[in-house]
Amino acid sequence: MLLELRDLSVCYGRIQAVRGANLRLEAGEIVAVLGANGAGKSSMLGAAAGLLPVESGRILYEGRDVAGWGACRMVRSGACLVPEGRYVVGDMSVEENLLLGTVSRRQRDNLDGIYRLLPMLKERRGQQAGLLSGGEQQQLAIGRALMSDPKLLFIDEPTLGLAPKTARQVLELICALRAQGKTVLLVEQNVRQALRISDRVYRMEKGRLEERGGEKTVQNDGTAFCDF
Ligand code: ATP
DSSP states (O other), X not given: OOEEXXXXXXXXXXXXXXXXXXXXEOTTOEEEEEOOTTSSHHHHHHHXXXXXXXSEEEEEETTXXXXXXXXXXXXXXXXXXXXXXXXXXXXXXXXXXXHTTOSSXXXXXXXXXXXXXXXXXXXXXXXXXXXXXXXXHHHHHHHHHXXXXXXXXXXXXXXXXXXXXXXXXXXXXXXXXXXXXXEEEEEOSOHHHHHHHOSEEEEEETTEEEEOTTTOEEOTTSOEEOOO
C-alpha cells in the first residue's frame, strides 16, 4: 500500500470539509475522487499532500504516519501536488517555472526527461509561462511536479476549463505517467473521462468519501460508466 487515509478529517475553523475519509492507494494505480463542487475533494488532497493541517485521523504513506510532515517533506519523500488552477508564475519563463519544482540542485538534471516527455515545453522554454494556453499551462504544472521525481502525484482537477480535446490529451498524459510507474490520486469533475483512465473510483459527498467498487463498467469501445 502506497497511501492510506484512515478516518481523516480536515477543518477550516468550524467548517468540517472532510469527515472521516478512508482511502487506499496501491503503487501504480490511478485512483479518481469524484464529487460536486465543495464536496471536500481539494481539502482531502491538500491534507494528504501536507499543505493543510489534519484535524484527526491518519495519513499513512509507505507505512509511515505523515500527518504533520508538511508539503516540503512530502515532496522530498516523493509525493507532490499539482494544484487546481495550475499556479504557474505567468511572468517567469517556462523553464524557470519547471525549476521551481526542484528540491535539490541535482534535480535540475531532470529537465531533459521532462522535455522528452513534453516537447512543447522545450520548444517554449524561454517564453513567459503566462503566454501558454490553459492546456499548455496544465502540462507545465505537471512537468513542474515531475521535476522532484515523485512516485505519487496528487492531481487536482487537471482538465478544469479545458476544451474536450485538450482535456483528453491531459488525461492521456496522466496515463503515460502511470506507464512510467507513477501512482496518481486524481480529483476530476469530468466523470466519464476519469472513469476511463482510473483503476478505482471514490465518490465524495459533503465531506464523506465512499468507494464505488464494482459499479464501474468498461464498455467495448473503451468508455466506462458508473452510477454517479
Ligand atoms: P471544488 O471542486 O469546488 O474545488 P472541492 O470538492 O474540492 O470543491 P473543497 O474546496 O475541499 O471542495 O471545499 C470543501 C468545503 O470547505 C467547502 O464547504 C468550502 O467552502 C470549504 N472551504 C474550502 N477552502 C476553505 C477555506 N480556505 N476557508 C474556509 N472554508 C473553506
